[in-house]
Amino acid sequence: MAQALRHITTRFREYNKDPIDGFYVEPTDDIFKWKFTLLGMHDTPFEGELLNGLIIFTTAFPNEPPIIQFTTNIYHPNIGTDGKVCMSILHGSTTENFYDRPEERWLPVHTIQSIVLSMLLVLQDPNLESPANIDAAKSLRNNKKEYIRIVRKKLKS
Numbered sequence: 001m002a003q004a005l006r007h008i009t010t011r012f013r014e015y016n017k018d019p020i021d022g023f024y025v026e027p028t029d030d031i032f033k034w035k036f037t038l039l040g041m042h043d044t045p046f047e048g049e050l051l052n053g054l055i056i057f058t059t060a061f062p063n064e065p066p067i068i069q070f071t072t073n074i075y076h077p078n079i080g081t082d083g084k085v086c087m088s089i090l091h092g093s094t095t096e097n098f099y100d101r102p103e104e105r106w107l108p109v110h111t112i113q114s115i116v117l118s119m120l121l122v123l124q125d126p127n128l129e130s131p132a133n134i135d136a137a138k139s140l141r142n143n144k145k146e147y148i149r150i151v152r153k154k155l156k157s
Contacts, residue, residue: 004061005031011062015112023116025055032057044124045151046074053083055112065090065106068119075147075154077126077137086132089118 008031015025022039034055040046053070068090070083078086088104131137139147 001059004057004059007062008032008057011112018113020113020116020120023120025112032059032061038119041120041124045148046123046155049155055115062108062110064092065110066115068115073154073157075133075136075139075151076123077128077131077133077140078122079136080132084132085119085122086130087118087122087127089115 012025012027012034022041023036024038025034025036027034034057036053036055038051038053040049040051049072051070051072051074053068053072056067056069058064058066068085070079070085072083074083080086089106089110091105126137126140128137128141136147136150139150
């Protein structure tokens with residue numbers, strides 16, 4: 001646990017030296033849980049919205065990836081109905097699935113910046129091959145305008 005605490009503290013200091021525009025993060029009372037706010041990016045259905053969430057670290061960090069979970073209601077193919085972000089970089093080396101290549105999975109050298117940049121890419125360009133939300137993936141695949149309408153509606157609820 002002490003090792004994880006050192007790594008989490010170091011990652012927070014590193015992130016604050018080189019933050020990503022539109023992504024604000026701070027620890028809660030529990031250093032293993034950070035809250036974040038992301039400003040929805042241009043040319044996405046989330047544009048102009050403030051998206052809130054948590055970064056949850058385990059006591060095995062950095063050997064195990066953190067969990068990224070939106071607390072804002074987001075309808076997206078790679079975000080589960082529970083708000084958890086599903087992307088290769090957040091899958092541990094022991095995660096069994098057919099779509100992640102081992103080199104795409106979590107490595108202890110990943111930074112908060114690399115996690116956030118990966119998340120931004122997924123928000124802009126969803127991976128429809130391995131959705132966490134099958135309904136959102138089908139909706140986007142079949143009718144993009146309807147998908148955007150649902151995204152906007154869910155953000156308002």
